[in-house]
Amino acid sequence: MESVKTTQMDKAATPNGKVGAVVVVGGGIAGMQAALDVANSGFRVYLVEKNPSIGGNMAQLDKTFPTNDCSTCMISPKLIEVAKHPNIKILSYSEIEEITGTPGNFKVKIKRKARYVDETICTGCGTCVDNCPVQYRPHFEQSAQMRVDAQGKEESKSTHGTGE
Numbered sequence: 433m434e435s436v437k438t439t440q441m442d443k444a445a446t447p448n449g450k451v452g453a454v455v456v457v458g459g460g461i462a463g464m465q466a467a468l469d470v471a472n473s474g475f476r477v478y479l480v481e482k483n484p485s486i487g488g489n490m491a492q493l494d495k496t497f498p499t500n501d502c503s504t505c506m507i508s509p510k511l512i513e514v515a516k517h518p519n520i521k522i523l524s525y526s527e528i529e530e531i532t533g534t535p536g537n538f539k540v541k542i543k544r545k546a547r548y549v550d551e552t553i554c555t556g557c558g559t560c561v562d563n564c565p566v567q568y569r570p571h572f573e574q575s576a577q578m579r580v581d582a583q584g585k586e587e588s589k590s591t592h593g594t595g596e
């Protein structure tokens with residue numbers, strides 16, 4: 433577990449001379465857009481997301497109502513923009529632990545959950561996933577899929593709506 437502390441007056445974070453930093457909680461489409469708007473106005477943004485990756489529920493959709501637009505086509509450019517923005521630091525798999533202070537001088541304590549890999553050298557090759565003996569219900573697929581359990585039997589997992 434790693435703790436990250438920041439304050440609204442994050443003077444070292446803004447190379448363009450603007451003073452202040454903002455914490456955006458939630459890395460879904462609304463949080464990403466909020467982070468981009470604030471970052472584009474020149475402030476340092478800490479985007480805190482409790483899940484292992486940003487994108488939220490929209491990344492799980494095929495189409496959006498009422499325009500029937502392709503979700504991926506809408507969200508993918510924003511994912512890239514957020515990831516590459518020099519004023520945005522993504523703190524995924526992290527949660528707010530404590531907020532203290534007053535308007536203009538907040539102090540936010542963020543808990544970063546352990547990933548058990550070194551993010552700076554992981555290439556995302558997936559080899560560890562193929563060889564991992566631990567099985568769990570995948571969050572992204574809403575746990576509704578066939579998978580092989582520890583005994584090698586195929587079973588249907590349908591826990592939609594249970595929050596697991």
Ligand code: SF4
Nearest residue numbers: 554555556557558560
């Ligand atoms: S095996 Fe691949 S995906 Fe797993 S931690 Fe190592 S580099 Fe990352």
